[in-house]
Amino acid sequence: MTDLPDLPDLPITFRPGRTRAVLLGAGVAVFVSITTVAMLLEQLTPGERISFVFTAAVLFGVLCTLARPKVVADEDGVTVVNITGRRRLEWAEILRVNLRQGDPWVFLDLSDGTSLPALGIQPGIARQRAVEDARTLRALAEARSAADPERHRS
Template identity: 65%
Template sequence: MSTPLPPPGLPVTFRPTVTRAVLLGLGAALFVVLTAGALLTGSFSTGDRITFTTAGLVVFGVLALLARPKVVATEDGVTVVNMATTRKLAWAQIVRVNLRAGDPWVRLDLSDGTTLSAMGIQPGIAKQQAITHARALRALAEAHGTGRSAT
């Protein structure tokens, strides 16, 4: 068993940086390609050009939404930003921080008996970064609240 790490300084933001860079880069590239194709093709009408540009914006918007998740830890607690929701938690509300093998992201066990997915820490592309971030969040929960580590 590894030695627990000291908690990082606050405030700290955890986010899947590689995934975010890939999604935003791909969204920007698709927007540029669709817009350039619409503007440089002489056979398109004005409506076609607007449609292609709008489609590029929609694709970029969807990918930006997928890149939105993050977990922000401050002295007051944790803010979990997922794709469509944001939830603020006091440290005392977090009972356990879980990231088990095969999990798509961190799950927070809460004092009211529910579980909250924290999509801002996900092992998809950068597994080691997610493990480091999960351990740091676990250390913060243990230091600031009633958190217990999961085995």
């Protein structure tokens, strides 16, 4: 018998679904609104209209970038995709998965002594879901590291 909860089938992707939906929805609304205003204002020149649409596209791009974070766990390890970066980790590199009260997202304590934020699990809008995802990732990390403890040692 084991203390670990039932582990999900891999690969599994963790991402803040509600936050992502809000960001993408807002991005579409901003783009459509600004573009509509640019087309309806008769006193604008074609260049000004293009600048309005360009600004709307930039804002949409920023909101899409903010919606990018995710954590993907597979048989070999974890890929953490944050706003501007991506990092691949082997299971043995993850010592601890932390989501403490007040944390904006999960932090992974790594074997090299550093801590990596994993923005793909964040309690912002859906706290209970983030807690469940953090527990699942912690259980996966513990099970995978225990299964092959010598894998990452130098």
